[in-house]
Every structure is written in C-alpha cells, then in structure tokens.
Amino acid sequence: MMKVGELREKLAKYKKEELIKIAAEFYKQLPKAKKEALQNLIENPAAKPTPVLKVGLTLEELKIETEAFIINAKEGNYIKPNQMVPKKDRSKWRFLVKRLHKALSKHNRPDKDLGLQAQLLSGLYGVLCQAESLSYFTTPYPFSSVGISKDKFFESILFLIELNEGKAAVVNKGIELMYTHNFGGYYEYKSLQAVFEGFLTIPDLKYQAIEKTTQLLKNNGFAPPKKNSKKSYYAYNREKKNREKKNNNLATLGFAMHIGLFEYDEAIAFFDQHYYENEEEVKLYILVKLLFDEGLKDQIKQQLKQAIKRGVQPRQRLMDLLKVILTDDALPVYFV
Numbered sequence: 001m002m003k004v005g006e007l008r009e010k011l012a013k014y015k016k017e018e019l020i021k022i023a024a025e026f027y028k029q030l031p032k033a034k035k036e037a038l039q040n041l042i043e044n045p046a047a048k049p050t051p052v053l054k055v056g057l058t059l060e061e062l063k064i065e066t067e068a069f070i071i072n073a074k075e076g077n078y079i080k081p082n083q084m085v086p087k088k089d090r091s092k093w094r095f096l097v098k099r100l101h102k103a104l105s106k107h108n109r110p111d112k113d114l115g116l117q118a119q120l121l122s123g124l125y126g127v128l129c130q131a132e133s134l135s136y137f138t139t140p141y142p143f144s145s146v147g148i149s150k151d152k153f154f155e156s157i158l159f160l161i162e163l164n165e166g167k168a169a170v171v172n173k174g175i176e177l178m179y180t181h182n183f184g185g186y187y188e189y190k191s192l193q194a195v196f197e198g199f200l201t202i203p204d205l206k207y208q209a210i211e212k213t214t215q216l217l218k219n220n221g222f223a224p225p226k227k228n229s230k231k232s233y234y235a236y237n238r239e240k241k242n243r244e245k246k247n248n249n250l251a252t253l254g255f256a257m258h259i260g261l262f263e264y265d266e267a268i269a270f271f272d273q274h275y276y277e278n279e280e281e282v283k284l285y286i287l288v289k290l291l292f293d294e295g296l297k298d299q300i301k302q303q304l305k306q307a308i309k310r311g312v313q314p315r316q317r318l319m320d321l322l323k324v325i326l327t328d329d330a331l332p333v334y335f336v
Helices: 004-011 016-029 032-043 059-074 093-105 114-130 142-146 150-165 167-180 186-197 203-220 238-260 264-274 280-293 297-309 316-328
Strands: none
Touching: 059 093, 059 114, 093 114, 093 142, 093 150, 114 142, 114 150, 114 167, 150 167, 150 186, 167 186, 167 203, 167 238, 186 238, 203 238, 238 264, 264 280, 264 297, 280 297, 280 316, 297 316
16 A cells, blocks of 8 residues: 555656546545545645544444344354354454444434434343343343443433333333343342333323233233142243243332322232232232332331231231331331
8 A cells, every 4th residue: 555655756746637636536535524524624725634533333334233233142143153253253242232332322313313223222122131041142241241231221222212202102112121021130120110210200101101011911911820720830831930020020010100100009909910929928028028119108017917917927027127117107227
C-alpha cells in the first residue's frame, strides 16, 4: 500500500486537470462520514481536517449480527468445536452481547427502528435467560458475565417498547416476556416485577396487567394434581413443573398489581385462587413473605390467625413473627 509521502510525489507530477479527476474519484470511494469530515477542508484547504467520527454498525448490520449470535448460542457453537465461530472468538461472546445491547438500546440512532430494536433485544434477553439452565456458554450466569443485570436488561427493552408503542404495549409485552422465561428464584423475579411496575404509572395500567395475567393463567392450562390420586411422580415431569412455575409467577404478579392498587383483600384472594402449593403451610409461608415485603402487618396477623383456626400449624418462624406483631404491634426488620 502506498504511503502518504509516495502519494505526494506521484501527485506532484500530474497536471491540474488530472489531479481534479483523481480527487473526484477518491471522493466517490469515501463513506459518507469521511466525506462530511473532508467537507471543511475542501472549502478551505488552509483549515485543519475535521476528525473522522467512528461510525458504528447500521441497524441492519446489527440485526444480522444479533440473529447470528442467537443461532450460534442455541446450537452450542460457543462451547463446542465448529466452523461457525472460530475458537479464538468463543470466549468473547460476552463482549459481543454487551456491544449489541449498547447499540440496540440507543433510542436516538440515526437509523432507529424502535420496534426492531426492542425485538432484537428481546431475542438477546431470551437466549441469556435460557442459558441459565441450558449449556449455551461455559457459565450458568450469563448476565453476570456480560456485566448487565437481568432487571436492567429487561428495563432497556421496556423503555424502547414504551417509546415506540406506549405504556399499554409495555403491559402486554412486558408480562409476556416475564411469562415466557423461567427465573432463578423469589428475589430475582421480584426485582423484574419491580422494574415492570415502575412503568405502570396509572391505575388503569395495573388493571390491564391483572386482566392480562388472568388471561395467561387460563391459557397456561396448568392443573394441579387431584387430591387422593396415586402419586404419578408429577414433581419429575419437567413440562408440568415449568407450567406450575409460570402459573405461580403469574399469581405473584397479579397479587402485586392488586397491592399496587391498595386492594389488599383482592390481592390475597387472587393469590389463594391461583398460586399452587400442595402443602397448605408452605403456601401460607409464601403468602406471609409477600405480605411482609409490602409491610402489611395487619394482613399478616389476620392470615396467620385464620390459618391456625383452620387447623394449619405454621412453622416456628411464622409463630415468632406473629408473636412480635401481637407484642409490639410492628413488624421486625427482617423476616426470612
């Protein structure tokens, strides 16, 4: 490749007309960003050249890269020998995801398509959720590896949906996104739920969320095993267990929506109707934990007293909690 000094020597030999022709051909070959950077120099040759800004990938290029990543992840190409992902790049998937997330999250891109961006981010989010239980990468903690928490990733998707379609779409698509993927545990789901609730700024949106949640509960088709039936090793049926988990996540979400509307009795009724747990005492413990997180002392006292009256024997921690409430008329700082 010719160096700048060599170029100067060659150009010095050409006539004016030849230089104009060469310059015009050079200009045609330049990308738009470099043409804009040279504009000032063309109009004023004595001026300093404008620095060329680094141009990122176009949205179409990001789409191709994102879709390729998702396919390669699901096919295990980041953990096994293959010709699609070179060995040197397999451990770099986390940097790729971080870069894609950053680029797709920008709501003011010159080539923005917020609907497509939200769709691509949802795809990335989904494959990282799946990677927590499936061997897509060498780690079972993909969000930590990428350096973006699950709730922040989720929030970036909802933000784009809201900008593009409004808050009503956030309700429907946000719940579907939470419903589609299984989650690690109580606190992880609660953090996602808190992000979701942050977008529901008026009561109508919470009622819409309750309606959507109820609809998905019906569509889920989860049916608890019949009492007094033979043990069919229901607990070992993965499909049914997944449906049970999704059912209970939806029940928890519906409970939270009613709480957000200060409909405490309705929240408890929604939980009782939809949350499945074979052991009544365990179900009571989960309900009390949810009520404790909301600081609902009186409702906890009521539920524990009613359970005892029905013949349920609460575990010692619940009895200790009830004793504190009855003695101090207050909740303790912690309850595990």
